[in-house]
Amino acid sequence: MNSEVSRSGSKPTRASNVSTALKRAILEGRLEPGEKVNLDRLRSEHGVSLSPMREAISRLVADWLVVFEDQRGYRIAPISAENLAEVTRMRADMEALALGRAIAVADLEWESRVMADQHRLSRASDDDSAQAAMRLHSTLIEGCGMPMLQEVSARLADLHRRYGAILGHVPADAEREALGAVATSAVARDAELAPAMLRRHIERHGAALAARLPATSKRQGAEGGRTRGED
Numbered sequence: 001m002n003s004e005v006s007r008s009g010s011k012p013t014r015a016s017n018v019s020t021a022l023k024r025a026i027l028e029g030r031l032e033p034g035e036k037v038n039l040d041r042l043r044s045e046h047g048v049s050l051s052p053m054r055e056a057i058s059r060l061v062a063d064w065l066v067v068f069e070d071q072r073g074y075r076i077a078p079i080s081a082e083n084l085a086e087v088t089r090m091r092a093d094m095e096a097l098a099l100g101r102a103i104a105v106a107d108l109e110w111e112s113r114v115m116a117d118q119h120r121l122s123r124a125s126d127d128d129s130a131q132a133a134m135r136l137h138s139t140l141i142e143g144c145g146m147p148m149l150q151e152v153s154a155r156l157a158d159l160h161r162r163y164g165a166i167l168g169h170v171p172a173d174a175e176r177e178a179l180g181a182v183a184t185s186a187v188a189r190d191a192e193l194a195p196a197m198l199r200r201h202i203e204r205h206g207a208a209l210a211a212r213l214p215a216t217s218k219r220q221g222a223e224g225g226r227t228r229g230e231d
Contacts, residue, residue, distance in 0.1 A: 088206025098141035106143025
C-alpha cells in the first residue's frame with residue numbers, strides 16, 4: 001500500500017517517484033516532525049523541476065504527512081498526543097468497519113489469504129514482524145470491497161507506522177498474538193467478535209505509542225522545526 005505507482009496504474013511519473021521517496025523518508029522518521037520543507041533544495045536533490053516537486057508535496061499533504069501554514073510554507077506534519085489519539089480512534093473505527101464488511105461479503109480466497117498472512121506473521125522474526133503485521137492488517141480489510149474505505153485505512157495505518165518509527169515499535173510478540181487472534185476470529189466469520197478484537201488491538205497499539213510520547217514530543221519538533229537542508 002505504500003509503494004506508489006501512478007494512480008491510474010500506468011508508469012510512475014517523476015512526481016510519483018519523488019512523492020514515494022519523500023513519503024518513505026517521513027514514515028521512517030528521517031524527515032523530522034515540524035521540519036520546514038525547502039522546495040528548491042529538495043528539487044535539486046531529486047533532480048526534478050519545481051512543477052513535479054509541488055505535485056509530490058501536494059500528494060503528501062493529502063496523505064496528512066505534510067502541512068501548509070500561511071506565512072510559514074510547507075512543513076513535515078508535527079506529532080502530538082492529540083494527533084495520535086485522533087489517528088488511533090479513526091483507524092480503529094475504519095478498520096473495524098472494513099473487517100465487519102469483509103466478513104459479510106468476502107469469498108474463500110480472502111480466507112485463504114488471511115490464513116497465509118497469519119502464518120507468515122507467526123513465523124516472522126522480530127525484525128520482520130512489523131511488515132508482516134502491516135500486511136495482515138491490509139489483507140483483513142481488503143475483502144470489504146470498498147476501495148475508498150481501504151485507502152483511508154491505509155493512510156491512517158501509515159500514520160501509526162510513522163509514530164512507531166519515531167517513538168519505537170510495539171513489541172513483536174504482542175503484535176503477533178493479538179493480530180493472530182483477530183485473524184482466527186475473522187476466518188471463523190464472527191462478525192461481532194473479530195471487529196471488536198481488531199478495534200481493541202488498534203486502541204492498545206495507540207496507547208502503547210502514546211505512553212512513549214511525552215518524553216520525546218519536544219525533541220521531535222511538535223511545535224515546529226529546522227528547515228530541511230539547514231545545519
